[in-house]
Amino acid sequence: MxxxxxxxxxxxxxxxxxxxxxxxxxxxxxxxxxxxxxxxxxxxxxxxxxxxxxxxxxxxxxxxxxxxxxxxxxxxxxxxxxxxxxxxxxxxxxxxxxxxxxxxxxxxxxxxxxxxxxxxxxxxxxxxxxxxxxxxxxxxxxxxxxxxxxxxxxxxxxxxxxxxxxxxxxxxxxxxxxxxxxxxxxTPPVGGVTFFEESFASDKGTFTIEDKTRPTKVSEIWKWESYTPETGGTASKYMKASAYISATEKEASESWLISPVVNLTKATKASLTFEHAHKFCGDPAKELTIWVKESTASDWTQATIPTYGTNQDWKFVSSGNIDLASYIGKNIQFAFKYISTTSNVGTWEVKNVKIVGEGEGGGPVDPDPTEGKLIFTEKYGSDVDANILTATTAISSFTHWDNSYSYSATTADIRAIAHRTPDNTTETKKVNNIWFPASKSAEFVISGINIAGHTKFIVAYEVASNVYATTETDNLNNLKLTLNEKEVTPTSKEVVGNGKASGIFHEMQVEISVAGTDNSTLKFSTNGTDNKFGLRLYNIRLYAAESGETDPEPGEGTEVLFAEGFGVMADYAKENKTAIANWTHFDTQLTIVDTKATADIRVPAKTSTDACLWLPSSFSGTDKSTEIEISGFNSTGYTSLTLSYDLACGKGNTSQTVIKVKCDGTEVAVPAVTLEKANVFYPVSITNIPTGTKKITFVSDSENTMGFRLDNIKLEGIK
Known part of the structure; x- marks a missing residue:
């Protein structure tokens, strides 16, 4: 200093x-x-x-x-x-x-x-x-x-x-x-850096298990074991994969042992090694494999294991160095994939897993906040207490959606449950959630989403399993996602019942690369085989991922179609509470019409010169309904239209949905967010503005009982 x-x-x-x-x-x-x-x-x-x-x-x-x-x-x-x-x-x-x-x-x-x-x-x-x-x-x-x-x-x-x-x-x-x-x-790069290490000395550590196919007579394929093998072997503790039933009963199976996210963002060299033993395989190179991916990607890539054992004994051998050069500078996951066939059911034992190399850092990684443009958030109206359901409701009958998309379901319904999380398992405040019943195929679909112009997306959401007993285990990736017909399976996340409460919500996130359209569809689905306990879905967020690696080329990126802040009031005594038809200080040349002649232009106080629009309250039988129509802008050829504005209410703890928005006469959903403080401007953003919109109308009706101020209206889009 x-x-x-x-x-x-x-x-x-x-x-x-x-x-x-x-x-x-x-x-x-x-x-x-x-x-x-x-x-x-x-x-x-x-x-x-x-x-x-x-x-x-x-x-x-x-x-x-x-x-x-x-x-x-x-x-x-x-x-x-x-x-x-x-x-x-x-x-x-x-x-x-x-x-x-x-x-x-x-x-x-x-x-x-x-x-x-x-x-x-x-x-x-x-x-x-x-x-x-x-x-x-x-x-x-x-x-x-x-x-x-x-x-x-x-x-x-x-x-x-x-x-x-x-x-x-x-x-x-x-x-x-x-x-x-x-x-x-x-700090300069150093050699011999250990980026990740797991010996499996006492359990599976931070790895997770995902059974793709498991024979009904096999309770678990991957499991931790401590064993002293036959003569010539070495006593050890390891993770073991086997779908063995009997010498005469052989069935196909597939199970993955998946690592946590490993930080290679500051590595300059890295390779994966482990020790393994195997026996009874038909072709170890096909039945026992290693796979790698970027942490946010959905697709895995097989890597080559240089060295296998003899397949005739239980002696552990080194896998040899598995080069991770393609993943330098990234957060990654790797997985051990085991399969059996109707002809061969092998056994694979793995221990002393390491990623070593040169550079800085390493270790498991906590997920970063999602980065990119938020397209929408859907909590099924749960931010408003009055919307919380008291009975199971069909999707087709539900009316408290946060957005104006089309919603449909097969078998699934919507109901309310306490929003318990791993950090707060005793929460009593309820939220609405989509219920996917146990042992049934079900789906929930959101359609009419405008994501044209984007090709890479992140879907974040919360999901809960109905596991309860301490002997019950479920995998939250049994809830699959599909965006525009591109299906992805989330990274494995196992949950175990705690014997105290079911329905603990966990944060999940997947990345999907697919062409977005102005009428895209997002689907969540389960099948009756994997969904054994029932799953709940809440707090869906869709982001258009932004790489930030290059500057936009001319013609790309978001453009402002108009920005209206109602100008500056030059003379408070003469101009405060001026009718819109008489106001001369607009920021734009738009056509702005007060169809009911009830609103006016004013400033929050005499000391302020920043003008805003006043939407009067209706109370005690007085009708002060207002419709402010804005036209004269050109949105032709633009996609991903977003309307934003600042809103303040004369009373705190009031929902911003009181002021409604229409596009060419059709109402669009305003996010259900509470304006906590009175007379304080809060930003509002609506991402589902229809392509080709020519007129935007702000509507104040009998729900407005305290008066609202509206300012800084802006429309943006991508061309």
């Missing part, structure tokens, strides 16, 4: 020195490749970036220092991405926040999350755990904010929905204390 202060002093001294010499030309910079105009720092320890610099420089690869104030936490209930001020907590000691992230800002008094950057503390690189321990807002709740820190990490375009920092390896506190790695330069 002394270096930072010294650098600031020298900078000020230089400014005064040069300003006193009239014959010295004004300083200027020649930008080199990769430089960004307007940066106030250079990202070094002595001259760190600001938050503004971070936003300009973020590219997903640059490692730099950033100095800023910790000003807010992210609510523990926030899903994947910050979408409004309801997702963050400002204040000197924020509570109810996540331990894995916080917000930083240039201004110690900042109160708008849009001016902040997010810091993701879930890094695996050396130093990250120390930084998390020292700075997270849960374990350090007594340390007041704002808190000045200087952080070293990777500058990314999107974490928690904002530009920010990941893999934060070092922090310098205001008193000069250094947490984590320290130093100016990145």
């Amino acid at each position: 002394k270096k930072i202060l010294n650098a600031l002093f020298l900078t000020l001294l230089a400014v005064f020195t040069f300003s006193s010499c009239s014959d010295v030309p004004a300083p200027y910079d020649i930008l080199g490749e990769g430089d960004v105009p307007g940066l106030t720092g250079d990202g070094s320890k002595d001259n760190p970036y600001t938050v503004s610099d971070l936003k300009a420089k973020a590219d997903g690869t640059t490692v730099a220092w950033v100095q800023a104030y910790i000003v807010a936490g992210i609510k523990s209930s926030t899903d994947m991405s910050i979408s409004s001020e309801n997702d963050v907590v400002f204040g000197t000691q924020p509570t109810g926040v996540k331990a894995t992230a916080f917000l930083i800002a240039d201004d110690r008094g900042e109160s708008d999350y849009k001016n902040c950057s997010a810091v993701n503390l879930s890094g695996k690189t050396a130093g990250c755990s120390e930084v998390k321990a020292a700075l997270n807002l849960v374990d350090n709740a007594t340390t007041p904010l704002p808190r000045l820190v200087t952080l070293k990490g990777t500058l990314v375009k999107n974490t928690w929905g904002l530009p920010g920092l990941k893999e934060v390896t070092t922090a310098i506190l205001e008193d000069g204390t250094i947490i984590g790695e320290g130093g100016d330069e990145p």
